[in-house]
Amino acid sequence: MHALSTFLSLFAAVPVVAGHAYVVPLSLDGSEACQGNTPNSNGVQSPxxxxxxxxxxxxxxxxDLSWGQGAQKAAKxxxxxxxxxxxFKWVSGTGANWPHxxxxxMTYLASGGCANSYCSSARWFKIEESGLRSDGAWAM
Incomplete structure:
Protein backbone atom coordinates (compact mmCIF):
# COMPACT_ATOMS: atom_id res chain seq x y z
CA MET A 1 0.00 0.00 0.00
CA HIS A 2 1.70 3.17 -1.20
CA ALA A 3 0.79 6.29 0.76
CA LEU A 4 0.71 9.60 -1.05
CA SER A 5 2.45 11.47 1.71
CA THR A 6 3.17 14.53 -0.39
CA PHE A 7 -0.38 14.65 -1.68
CA LEU A 8 -1.92 17.18 0.68
CA SER A 9 1.10 19.20 1.65
CA LEU A 10 1.15 20.38 -1.95
CA PHE A 11 -2.51 21.36 -2.10
CA ALA A 12 -1.64 25.05 -1.76
CA ALA A 13 -0.58 25.12 -5.37
CA VAL A 14 -4.04 24.11 -6.48
CA PRO A 15 -5.88 27.36 -5.82
CA VAL A 16 -3.12 29.55 -7.12
CA VAL A 17 -2.44 27.76 -10.37
CA ALA A 18 -6.11 27.80 -11.30
CA GLY A 19 -6.99 31.26 -10.06
CA HIS A 20 -7.57 33.13 -6.85
CA ALA A 21 -9.42 30.85 -4.48
CA TYR A 22 -8.59 28.00 -2.15
CA VAL A 23 -9.71 24.44 -1.45
CA VAL A 24 -11.81 23.26 1.52
CA PRO A 25 -12.96 20.89 2.90
CA LEU A 26 -10.87 17.93 1.91
CA SER A 27 -12.31 14.42 2.27
CA LEU A 28 -10.61 11.06 1.81
CA ASP A 29 -12.81 8.02 1.17
CA GLY A 30 -15.88 9.88 2.47
CA SER A 31 -14.34 11.02 5.77
CA GLU A 32 -13.41 14.66 6.23
CA ALA A 33 -9.64 14.83 6.52
CA CYS A 34 -9.50 18.59 6.98
CA GLN A 35 -11.84 21.55 6.99
CA GLY A 36 -8.95 23.78 6.00
CA ASN A 37 -8.16 27.36 6.92
CA THR A 38 -9.05 30.76 5.56
CA PRO A 39 -5.96 32.32 3.95
CA ASN A 40 -3.80 34.33 6.36
CA SER A 41 -5.62 33.06 9.45
CA ASN A 42 -4.41 31.47 12.65
CA GLY A 43 -6.36 28.32 11.97
CA VAL A 44 -6.07 24.70 12.90
CA GLN A 45 -3.11 22.50 12.04
CA SER A 46 -3.92 21.12 8.64
CA PRO A 47 -2.57 18.95 5.83
CA ASP A 64 4.05 31.90 -5.57
CA LEU A 65 2.57 30.55 -8.80
CA SER A 66 3.52 27.02 -7.73
CA TRP A 67 3.14 27.13 -3.97
CA GLY A 68 0.68 29.94 -3.19
CA GLN A 69 1.20 33.49 -1.99
CA GLY A 70 3.30 33.47 1.14
CA ALA A 71 2.68 29.74 1.49
CA GLN A 72 3.47 28.08 4.80
CA LYS A 73 4.28 24.38 4.87
CA ALA A 74 1.43 22.15 5.94
CA ALA A 75 1.52 21.23 9.62
CA LYS A 76 0.24 17.71 8.94
CA PHE A 88 -12.73 18.97 -2.22
CA LYS A 89 -14.52 22.22 -2.98
CA TRP A 90 -13.21 25.47 -4.45
CA VAL A 91 -14.23 28.57 -2.50
CA SER A 92 -13.63 32.30 -2.84
CA GLY A 93 -11.47 34.35 -0.50
CA THR A 94 -14.49 34.90 1.76
CA GLY A 95 -15.29 31.18 1.93
CA ALA A 96 -18.37 31.54 -0.28
CA ASN A 97 -18.93 29.52 -3.44
CA TRP A 98 -16.55 30.15 -6.33
CA PRO A 99 -17.76 33.54 -7.65
CA HIS A 100 -16.70 33.52 -11.30
CA MET A 106 -8.08 23.05 -13.54
CA THR A 107 -6.68 21.27 -10.50
CA TYR A 108 -3.08 20.10 -10.32
CA LEU A 109 -1.02 18.21 -7.75
CA ALA A 110 2.70 17.59 -7.64
CA SER A 111 4.50 14.34 -7.05
CA GLY A 112 7.88 13.92 -5.48
CA GLY A 113 9.52 14.18 -2.09
CA CYS A 114 8.36 17.70 -1.32
CA ALA A 115 6.29 17.09 1.80
CA ASN A 116 8.78 18.82 4.08
CA SER A 117 10.02 21.55 1.75
CA TYR A 118 9.05 23.49 -1.34
CA CYS A 119 11.22 21.89 -3.99
CA SER A 120 11.72 23.26 -7.46
CA SER A 121 11.84 19.78 -9.00
CA ALA A 122 8.17 18.96 -8.38
CA ARG A 123 6.43 17.16 -11.26
CA TRP A 124 2.89 18.44 -11.75
CA PHE A 125 -0.09 16.41 -12.98
CA LYS A 126 -3.71 17.37 -13.60
CA ILE A 127 -6.38 15.62 -11.52
CA GLU A 128 -9.47 17.58 -12.57
CA GLU A 129 -10.79 20.04 -15.14
CA SER A 130 -14.22 21.65 -15.30
CA GLY A 131 -15.23 23.58 -18.36
CA LEU A 132 -18.14 24.65 -20.49
CA ARG A 133 -21.20 22.42 -20.04
CA SER A 134 -23.53 21.40 -22.86
CA ASP A 135 -26.08 24.01 -21.67
CA GLY A 136 -23.54 26.79 -22.32
CA ALA A 137 -22.81 27.52 -18.63
CA TRP A 138 -19.41 27.10 -17.03
CA ALA A 139 -19.18 24.17 -14.62
CA MET A 140 -18.29 26.13 -11.50
Missing amino acids: ITMINSVSPIQNTSSS IASANPGSTVS EAGPL
Whole structure:
Protein backbone atom coordinates (compact mmCIF):
# COMPACT_ATOMS: atom_id res chain seq x y z
CA MET A 1 0.00 0.00 0.00
CA HIS A 2 1.70 3.17 -1.20
CA ALA A 3 0.79 6.29 0.76
CA LEU A 4 0.71 9.60 -1.05
CA SER A 5 2.45 11.47 1.71
CA THR A 6 3.17 14.53 -0.39
CA PHE A 7 -0.38 14.65 -1.68
CA LEU A 8 -1.92 17.18 0.68
CA SER A 9 1.10 19.20 1.65
CA LEU A 10 1.15 20.38 -1.95
CA PHE A 11 -2.51 21.36 -2.10
CA ALA A 12 -1.64 25.05 -1.76
CA ALA A 13 -0.58 25.12 -5.37
CA VAL A 14 -4.04 24.11 -6.48
CA PRO A 15 -5.88 27.36 -5.82
CA VAL A 16 -3.12 29.55 -7.12
CA VAL A 17 -2.44 27.76 -10.37
CA ALA A 18 -6.11 27.80 -11.30
CA GLY A 19 -6.99 31.26 -10.06
CA HIS A 20 -7.57 33.13 -6.85
CA ALA A 21 -9.42 30.85 -4.48
CA TYR A 22 -8.59 28.00 -2.15
CA VAL A 23 -9.71 24.44 -1.45
CA VAL A 24 -11.81 23.26 1.52
CA PRO A 25 -12.96 20.89 2.90
CA LEU A 26 -10.87 17.93 1.91
CA SER A 27 -12.31 14.42 2.27
CA LEU A 28 -10.61 11.06 1.81
CA ASP A 29 -12.81 8.02 1.17
CA GLY A 30 -15.88 9.88 2.47
CA SER A 31 -14.34 11.02 5.77
CA GLU A 32 -13.41 14.66 6.23
CA ALA A 33 -9.64 14.83 6.52
CA CYS A 34 -9.50 18.59 6.98
CA GLN A 35 -11.84 21.55 6.99
CA GLY A 36 -8.95 23.78 6.00
CA ASN A 37 -8.16 27.36 6.92
CA THR A 38 -9.05 30.76 5.56
CA PRO A 39 -5.96 32.32 3.95
CA ASN A 40 -3.80 34.33 6.36
CA SER A 41 -5.62 33.06 9.45
CA ASN A 42 -4.41 31.47 12.65
CA GLY A 43 -6.36 28.32 11.97
CA VAL A 44 -6.07 24.70 12.90
CA GLN A 45 -3.11 22.50 12.04
CA SER A 46 -3.92 21.12 8.64
CA PRO A 47 -2.57 18.95 5.83
CA ILE A 48 -3.57 21.77 3.46
CA THR A 49 -0.84 24.36 3.05
CA MET A 50 -1.83 27.83 4.27
CA ILE A 51 -1.60 30.75 1.86
CA ASN A 52 -1.76 34.40 2.88
CA SER A 53 -3.75 35.81 -0.04
CA VAL A 54 -6.14 34.80 -2.80
CA SER A 55 -5.24 37.80 -4.96
CA PRO A 56 -4.31 36.89 -8.53
CA ILE A 57 -0.61 36.26 -9.10
CA GLN A 58 0.64 38.48 -11.90
CA ASN A 59 4.33 37.54 -11.96
CA THR A 60 4.59 34.27 -13.89
CA SER A 61 8.21 33.85 -12.71
CA SER A 62 7.24 33.93 -9.03
CA SER A 63 7.45 30.78 -6.90
CA ASP A 64 4.05 31.90 -5.57
CA LEU A 65 2.57 30.55 -8.80
CA SER A 66 3.52 27.02 -7.73
CA TRP A 67 3.14 27.13 -3.97
CA GLY A 68 0.68 29.94 -3.19
CA GLN A 69 1.20 33.49 -1.99
CA GLY A 70 3.30 33.47 1.14
CA ALA A 71 2.68 29.74 1.49
CA GLN A 72 3.47 28.08 4.80
CA LYS A 73 4.28 24.38 4.87
CA ALA A 74 1.43 22.15 5.94
CA ALA A 75 1.52 21.23 9.62
CA LYS A 76 0.24 17.71 8.94
CA ILE A 77 0.38 15.07 6.24
CA ALA A 78 -2.67 13.06 5.20
CA SER A 79 -2.25 9.83 3.29
CA ALA A 80 -4.36 8.40 0.50
CA ASN A 81 -4.09 4.91 -0.90
CA PRO A 82 -4.28 3.92 -4.57
CA GLY A 83 -7.95 3.93 -5.48
CA SER A 84 -8.91 6.31 -2.68
CA THR A 85 -11.63 8.83 -3.39
CA VAL A 86 -10.50 12.39 -2.78
CA SER A 87 -13.01 15.24 -2.81
CA PHE A 88 -12.73 18.97 -2.22
CA LYS A 89 -14.52 22.22 -2.98
CA TRP A 90 -13.21 25.47 -4.45
CA VAL A 91 -14.23 28.57 -2.50
CA SER A 92 -13.63 32.30 -2.84
CA GLY A 93 -11.47 34.35 -0.50
CA THR A 94 -14.49 34.90 1.76
CA GLY A 95 -15.29 31.18 1.93
CA ALA A 96 -18.37 31.54 -0.28
CA ASN A 97 -18.93 29.52 -3.44
CA TRP A 98 -16.55 30.15 -6.33
CA PRO A 99 -17.76 33.54 -7.65
CA HIS A 100 -16.70 33.52 -11.30
CA GLU A 101 -18.74 32.13 -14.14
CA ALA A 102 -15.78 31.67 -16.42
CA GLY A 103 -13.36 28.87 -16.85
CA PRO A 104 -11.96 26.40 -17.26
CA LEU A 105 -11.04 25.44 -13.72
CA MET A 106 -8.08 23.05 -13.54
CA THR A 107 -6.68 21.27 -10.50
CA TYR A 108 -3.08 20.10 -10.32
CA LEU A 109 -1.02 18.21 -7.75
CA ALA A 110 2.70 17.59 -7.64
CA SER A 111 4.50 14.34 -7.05
CA GLY A 112 7.88 13.92 -5.48
CA GLY A 113 9.52 14.18 -2.09
CA CYS A 114 8.36 17.70 -1.32
CA ALA A 115 6.29 17.09 1.80
CA ASN A 116 8.78 18.82 4.08
CA SER A 117 10.02 21.55 1.75
CA TYR A 118 9.05 23.49 -1.34
CA CYS A 119 11.22 21.89 -3.99
CA SER A 120 11.72 23.26 -7.46
CA SER A 121 11.84 19.78 -9.00
CA ALA A 122 8.17 18.96 -8.38
CA ARG A 123 6.43 17.16 -11.26
CA TRP A 124 2.89 18.44 -11.75
CA PHE A 125 -0.09 16.41 -12.98
CA LYS A 126 -3.71 17.37 -13.60
CA ILE A 127 -6.38 15.62 -11.52
CA GLU A 128 -9.47 17.58 -12.57
CA GLU A 129 -10.79 20.04 -15.14
CA SER A 130 -14.22 21.65 -15.30
CA GLY A 131 -15.23 23.58 -18.36
CA LEU A 132 -18.14 24.65 -20.49
CA ARG A 133 -21.20 22.42 -20.04
CA SER A 134 -23.53 21.40 -22.86
CA ASP A 135 -26.08 24.01 -21.67
CA GLY A 136 -23.54 26.79 -22.32
CA ALA A 137 -22.81 27.52 -18.63
CA TRP A 138 -19.41 27.10 -17.03
CA ALA A 139 -19.18 24.17 -14.62
CA MET A 140 -18.29 26.13 -11.50
